[in-house]
Amino acid sequence: MEFNKSNLMKIYFYFFILYMVVNIVNEYSISEVMGVHALIVSGIWMVVSIILYFAVIRHEVFRKILGTSYNETYAEECWEDANIILAKCLKEYVTRSNIFYSVKEIFEKCYQELFPRKGIKLDPQKGAGILAYEHGYSVSYPDTEGFFNAVNPFYPVCLVSDADYDMVSPLFDRFHFDKVFVSEGYQCYKHSCKGSLFHNVLTNYKVNPNQIIHIGDSYADIAGAKRFGIKTCWLNRDKRVWPYDIKPDYTVSSLIEAAQIIGIDVENIV
Numbered sequence: 001m002e003f004n005k006s007n008l009m010k011i012y013f014y015f016f017i018l019y020m021v022v023n024i025v026n027e028y029s030i031s032e033v034m035g036v037h038a039l040i041v042s043g044i045w046m047v048v049s050i051i052l053y054f055a056v057i058r059h060e061v062f063r064k065i066l067g068t069s070y071n072e073t074y075a076e077e078c079w080e081d082a083n084i085i086l087a088k089c090l091k092e093y094v095t096r097s098n099i100f101y102s103v104k105e106i107f108e109k110c111y112q113e114l115f116p117r118k119g120i121k122l123d124p125q126k127g128a129g130i131l132a133y134e135h136g137y138s139v140s141y142p143d144t145e146g147f148f149n150a151v152n153p154f155y156p157v158c159l160v161s162d163a164d165y166d167m168v169s170p171l172f173d174r175f176h177f178d179k180v181f182v183s184e185g186y187q188c189y190k191h192s193c194k195g196s197l198f199h200n201v202l203t204n205y206k207v208n209p210n211q212i213i214h215i216g217d218s219y220a221d222i223a224g225a226k227r228f229g230i231k232t233c234w235l236n237r238d239k240r241v242w243p244y245d246i247k248p249d250y251t252v253s254s255l256i257e258a259a260q261i262i263g264i265d266v267e268n269i270v
Contacts, residue, residue, distance in 0.1 A: 064130045065122055078118050086110045100187040103164045104128040135163065136170035141237075147255040148175065150264050160197050162189050162220075179204070191224035198228045213249070215258055222248045233261060 062075035089110045093101040101109075104125075111124035120127075160181035161168045168182065181197050181204075183189050190197045202209060209229035216222060222232045223246045233250035234242060235258060242248065252258050259265075 060134050061131050064134075065120060065127050067122075069120075078114065078120075081118065082110060082114050085113050094189060094192055102184050103162075103167060104132050107131055132164060132167045135167045141255070143255045147259060150259065151262075152176070154264075160201055162197065189220075191220040191227075196224055196228065198225055198230065202228060213261070215250070215252065215261070219244055219246075222246060233258070 058079045059072065059075050062078050063070045066074060066078070086107070089106050093099075093106050093109065105128075107128040108124045111120075111127040114120070115122060115124055115127065159168060159171070159175075159177040159179070162183045164184045165182050171177075181200055183197060186197060186200050188196060188200070198214075201207070202212075210231070212225070213231040213233055214221060214225035215233035215235050216225070217235045217237070222234060223244070225232045226246055231250075232248045233252060234248035235252055235255075236242075237253060239253065242251070250261060252261065
């Protein structure tokens with residue numbers, strides 16, 4: 001199904017950076033990729049999220065954290081253990097807590113448990129800073145620049161991110177954003193029980209939820225958007241099977257397919 005481009009009047013295109021290298025997937029897990037998520041505002045409102053980052057950054061993160069002790073096997077072990085610990089931290093400090101914790105604070109708490117277990121001598125706070133830095137300077141997917149080039153002439157862009165400001169600020173030199181919505185500033189996450197960046201976007205732009213389609217790569221994107229009555233599209237680059245009861249309204253495998261949904265000429269992307 002395609003949205004009728006003739007119905008699109010004044011359109012705003014908003015980008016959502018997938019937060020902190022983490023996709024909240026069911027019981028929460030660390031994702032190997034990060035993403036960009038976007039909102040188009042018009043006579044038909046659309047929220048579109050696009051996987052942005054091509055590089056798997058875990059080795060870059062742990063290369064710096066482990067220093068001279070780094071090897072690929074050790075880095076993989078650390079990443080997998082961090083995955084388990086982070087799930088627990090997300091439940092404790094995002095789902096169940098009445099206090100907002102920034103992404104770096106959550107990862108610092110994760111590393112406070114991980115580092116002693118793995119014999120890592122680095123300060124956990126410094127480790128969280130390394131992860132935040134690598135987030136901001138990751139390499140994008142090959143189709144990302146072309147997609148932005150095709151979209152930007154038509155749609156002003158606004159950043160909305162489940163991340164800290166310093167994790168996304170390097171993107172400001174690469175892309176122009178109309179507005180910025182960052183979880184650190186709004187003290188809430190997209191899929192938290194107490195609040196959501198989706199709510200703040202809707203409040204700011206006074207949009208009717210049934211005029212929005214959100215395209216994202218994680219359970220948090222789909223479930224978080226649906227909680228506000230927003231139509232959803234799952235960007236599934238890896239041909240995974242969607243395992244959850246809450247289903248996306250649409251599924252695409254690339255930015256080219258996402259462009260077709262929002263009415264952009266595919267030839268302008270490739």
